[in-house]
Amino acid sequence: MELATEQRHRVARRIWDDVDVGALGEIATGAALRIAMATLLHTQLVVALVLNSLERFRYVAGGELCRKEGRRECSRE
Secondary structure (H helix, E strand, O other): OHHHHHHHHHHHHHHHHHOOHHHHHHHHHHHHHHHHHHHHHHHHHHHHHHHHHHHHHHHHHHHHHHHHOOOOOOOOO
């Protein structure tokens, strides 16, 4: 039983010695940067959609107010 455990430890040490820790760091950093960029892009998209909806609401609400006041031509302001 102890021999099998020792063999597993030896194999694990050999595998760990072959691992390029720098490459693992680069992979992890690249993945973290991709996640951060995707999150930022998603946030920008949500903000743009909200602002667009608010602008459309303001334009429609402004038009309704303009019609209620009896003006024929309404500006987008």
